[in-house]
Amino acid sequence: CTDYKYFFALQYTLPTLLDTAVQILRGKGSIPFSMLQTLLKLIVLMFSTLLLVVVRVQVIQSQLPVFTRFDNPAAVSPSPARQLTFNYLLPVNAWLLLNPSELCCDWTMGTIPLVESLLDVRNVATLTFFCFLGALSIFSLRYPGDSSKTVLMALCLVVLPFIPASNLFFPVGFVVAERVLYVPSMGFCILVAHGWKKLSNKSVLRKISGVCLAAVLFTHALKTLHRNWDWESEYTLFMSALKVNKNNAKLWNNVGHALENEKNFERALQFFIQATQVQPDDIGAHMNVGRTYKNLNKTKEAEESYVIAKSLMPQIIPGKKYAARVAPNHLNVYINLANLIRANESRLEEADQLYRQAISMRPDFKQAYISRGELLLKMNKPLQAKEAYLRALELDGTNADLWYNLAIVYIELKDPAEALKNFNRALELNPTHKLALFNSALLMQESGDARLRPEAKKRLLHYVKEEPQDSNGYFNLGMLAMDDKKDTEAEAWMKKAIRLQPNFRSALFNLALLYSQTAKELMALPILEDLLRYYPDHTKGLILKGDILMNQKKDIAGAKMCFEKILELDPNNVQGKHNLCVVYFEERDLIKAEKCLVETLALAPHEEYIQRHLNIVRSKIASLPSDGTAAAEKKRNSFQNLKEVKNEKTTTRPIVSNIKEQSKNKKPSEKNIVDKETPKKSTKEIKDIEKKRVAALKRLEEIERILNGE
Numbered sequence: 001c002t003d004y005k006y007f008f009a010l011q012y013t014l015p016t017l018l019d020t021a022v023q024i025l026r027g028k029g030s031i032p033f034s035m036l037q038t039l040l041k042l043i044v045l046m047f048s049t050l051l052l053v054v055v056r057v058q059v060i061q062s063q064l065p066v067f068t069r070f071d072n073p074a075a076v077s078p079s080p081a082r083q084l085t086f087n088y089l090l091p092v093n094a095w096l097l098l099n100p101s102e103l104c105c106d107w108t109m110g111t112i113p114l115v116e117s118l119l120d121v122r123n124v125a126t127l128t129f130f131c132f133l134g135a136l137s138i139f140s141l142r143y144p145g146d147s148s149k150t151v152l153m154a155l156c157l158v159v160l161p162f163i164p165a166s167n168l169f170f171p172v173g174f175v176v177a178e179r180v181l182y183v184p185s186m187g188f189c190i191l192v193a194h195g196w197k198k199l200s201n202k203s204v205l206r207k208i209s210g211v212c213l214a215a216v217l218f219t220h221a222l223k224t225l226h227r228n229w230d231w232e233s234e235y236t237l238f239m240s241a242l243k244v245n246k247n248n249a250k251l252w253n254n255v256g257h258a259l260e261n262e263k264n265f266e267r268a269l270q271f272f273i274q275a276t277q278v279q280p281d282d283i284g285a286h287m288n289v290g291r292t293y294k295n296l297n298k299t300k301e302a303e304e305s306y307v308i309a310k311s312l313m314p315q316i317i318p319g320k321k322y323a324a325r326v327a328p329n330h331l332n333v334y335i336n337l338a339n340l341i342r343a344n345e346s347r348l349e350e351a352d353q354l355y356r357q358a359i360s361m362r363p364d365f366k367q368a369y370i371s372r373g374e375l376l377l378k379m380n381k382p383l384q385a386k387e388a389y390l391r392a393l394e395l396d397g398t399n400a401d402l403w404y405n406l407a408i409v410y411i412e413l414k415d416p417a418e419a420l421k422n423f424n425r426a427l428e429l430n431p432t433h434k435l436a437l438f439n440s441a442l443l444m445q446e447s448g449d450a451r452l453r454p455e456a457k458k459r460l461l462h463y464v465k466e467e468p469q470d471s472n473g474y475f476n477l478g479m480l481a482m483d484d485k486k487d488t489e490a491e492a493w494m495k496k497a498i499r500l501q502p503n504f505r506s507a508l509f510n511l512a513l514l515y516s517q518t519a520k521e522l523m524a525l526p527i528l529e530d531l532l533r534y535y536p537d538h539t540k541g542l543i544l545k546g547d548i549l550m551n552q553k554k555d556i557a558g559a560k561m562c563f564e565k566i567l568e569l570d571p572n573n574v575q576g577k578h579n580l581c582v583v584y585f586e587e588r589d590l591i592k593a594e595k596c597l598v599e600t601l602a603l604a605p606h607e608e609y610i611q612r613h614l615n616i617v618r619s620k621i622a623s624l625p626s627d628g629t630a631a632a633e634k635k636r637n638s639f640q641n642l643k644e645v646k647n648e649k650t651t652t653r654p655i656v657s658n659i660k661e662q663s664k665n666k667k668p669s670e671k672n673i674v675d676k677e678t679p680k681k682s683t684k685e686i687k688d689i690e691k692k693r694v695a696a697l698k699r700l701e702e703i704e705r706i707l708n709g710e
Contacts (some may be wrong), residue, residue, distance in 0.1 A: 001045060005038050005041075006035075006038065007153075008149050013141065013144050013148075014141040064171075070109050071173040072171055072172060074170075075171035080116075084115040084117075084118070084123065084126075087126045087574070088115045089176060090216065091125040091126055097184065097185055097188045098188075100220075101223070102244045103178060103244065104178075104245055105240075106238075106250055107176075107178075107248075108173075108175055109247075109249050109279060110247040110248055110278065112175050127556075133155075136151055136155055139151060147194070151191065154188070154190035154191045154194065155187065157184060157186050157187025157190065158187035159184075161180075162180060162181075162184050162569065165180040192216075196209055196213055204661070216419075223447070235255065235258040238251055238255045238258060239255060243639060248278070249275040249278040249279035249285055252272070252278060252283055253271070253272065253282075253284065253288055256271035256292070257269040257288075260292065260295075265292050265296050266296070269292045272292055273289055276289060283330045284327075284330065286305050286308045286309035287309045287330075290306040290337075291336065292303075294336075294340060299343070302340055305343065306337040309330075310337060313330065326361065326362075328362070331358050331368075332337075334354045334355065334357055334368070335368060335371055337354055338375070341354075342375055351375055352372065352375055355368050355371055364395055366392050369389070369395070370388075370392055370402065370405065372388045373388035373389045373392070374405070376410065382412040382413050383413070385409050389402055389405050390406070393406070399429075400429040400430035403426035404426040406422045407419045407421075407422035407423045407426065407439070416443055420440060423440035423443065434466050434467055437463040437466070438472070438476075440456075440459060441456040441459040445479065453483065460651070461477070464477070470500075471497040472497075474493045474497040474500070475494065475506060477493040478492075478497065478510065478511075479495040482510070487518050489515055491514060494511040505534070506528055508527055508531040509538065509540060511527050512541070512544060516544060519547045521551075522552060524548060525709075528541050528544060539569060541563055542566050543562070543579070547559075547579070560583045560587075563576050563577075563580040567580065574603050574607070577600045581593050581596035581613075583616070589620050590620060591621070597610060597613060597614040601614060
């Protein structure tokens with residue numbers, strides 16, 4: 001603006017301004033009014049500019065950005081390489097304006113090798129550029145006329161906006177950047193237009209100049225169209241840059257990232273490895289190689305790459321303190337390496353050491369505290385994990401994930417009340433925090449407090465709204481409905497969970513159990529068939545199926561197969577073995593039933609009902625006559641008697657325990673709910689149950705009297 005006002009609008013030249021200044025200093029003249037008026041305006045403009053600079057400095061907190069040697073190698077180079085390289089970059093930028101044929105989206109790292117000697121041939125380009133710039137400057141400042149003023153304005157647009165990016169006053173984070181040439185390109189276009197006008201005014205060159213201008217416009221238009229296709233995607237952009245420059249490791253890394261985003265890890269690995277070869281001391285490149293190996297499940301190679309990256313970090317020197325600049329993202333090498341090796345249970349302490357090393361290098365490294373907290377939980381050190389999460393919360397108290405993790409720690413510490421408080425805190429910060437919604441609802445459900453069930457249901461409904469394809473949400477809604485004795489609602493939720501996940505173990509079993517408890521045993525059989533098809537070793541499912549086959553379908557052979565399968569899986573299963581003894585009696589094989597009950601009693605010597613049934617069987621065997629017909633008749637009578645005993649046993653001690661399978665986590669798991677609080681029943685129901693119990697006891701006493709010969 002200053003140059004335009006004085007040299008273009010007021011038509012001053014540099015000699016004129018110098019003469020005026022000398023006259024004023026000698027006291028032989030005064031400042032012309034037009035110059036004074038312009039000067040006052042420019043003073044206001046300069047103060048406004050200074051104010052903007054002050055605001056800008058405040059925005060960056062009075063600190064210049066920290067750049068690494070990879071961003072601008074010349075900025076950290078010794079003299080004279082630093083000065084020679086910075087000066088050489090000026091003709092490089094001028095050449096991009098003159099001939100924008102080789103464009104590159106990133107000119108950092110090793111794109112332009114350092115000029116380390118005065119004998120470097122590239123210094124000729126630097127000298128030529130300054131000679132040309134000096135000639136234009138002298139012409140524009142010294143001579144009056146429209147031509148010199150046009151050149152001056154063009155030079156102002158080319159040079160002055162470029163100065164902040166020239167490394168003259170402070171280093172910048174790039175070697176060359178095409179974006180900083182946008183405003184200078186305006187001045188360059190003025191120079192081209194002015195030169196063409198000069199040539200076209202000469203009759204001899206008029207036609208040639210027209211043809212040349214048309215050729216320039218046409219070729220640049222084609223170049224623009226072609227360049228637009230380079231910006232189609234990240235991959236095409238960085239690949240086009242590699243055609244221009246193959247010495248920039250950042251470009252190889254960026255192509256790798258683009259392929260990594262497309263899950264093409266094999267090809268991405270090739271580019272990351274090439275980046276390490278172009279720039280062997282690039283920590284980020286080695287980290288990229290390690291991460292890609294991990295994605296390819298090559299943990300050994302991944303660890304080797306992370307170890308190389310870690311070796312390039314500043315090393316601790318015993319007994320010596322020193323400061324070193326470390327890029328924040330490079331500290332992730334400790335996190336990545338620790339996360340990799342902690343999969344090996346024998347190396348947990350080694351992983352913890354890496355987390356602590358990262359924290360020592362950067363005490364406010366939040367992610368290190370979070371990862372260390374997870375590791376300490378895995379190491380069964382919940383108190384230390386709690387300390388790690390509390391420290392992370394000091395750094396970021398508004399992080400819902402941290403409050404959630406702290407809640408998990410309190411669950412490990414057997415403090416569900418405090419865990420629920422932290423879950424609630426996480427949900428206050430993020431009402432849609434899915435894991436907090438799900439696990440807090442489970443915590444409320446498992447507390448056994450009926451007052452918390454409505455809130456648990458509300459959170460699970462919110463969860464399934466956020467995650468409509470997660471079968472665990474519907475399953476736990478079904479479990480809540482079962483707790484509330486809402487059988488129809490529970491059935492609907494369980495069926496929805498099974499539709500989403502046909503092999504959902506806990507949902508299949510609990511739906512079958514629900515049917516068996518609501519007198520729909522035959523409807524439970526197809527569900528149990530599905531369950532046992534997916535999980536042939538499901539003991540509870542086999543017990544329930546055998547019970548239904550024996551009591552409802554009178555399929556003794558089918559029930560026997562179920563109980564024998566249980567004993568194949570677990571020879572010490574008391575419930576399965578006793579039920580098999582009952583099957584032997586149903587088959588009227590008293591000797592085998594006796595042997596079976598003896599073995600069962602050895603497994604559970606304190607179970608009174610097993611001893612009583614064994615005594616009954618032995619009494620019947622002792623009372624059997626040797627006559628075949630009479631023996632057969634007696635055997636049938638004894639079978640009927642034990643069948644009554646078995647029925648009585650079913651009334652007082654069910655073959656299938658009244659237990660549910662519970663899915664506590666995102667992955668289905670089983671839990672036996674023991675000492676479950678029985679819902680209150682009506683007076684009529686209580687009387688009916690009491691009548692049945694008394695009748696069963698009377699039948700049992702009568703059978704035992706007959707067997708004892710009384």
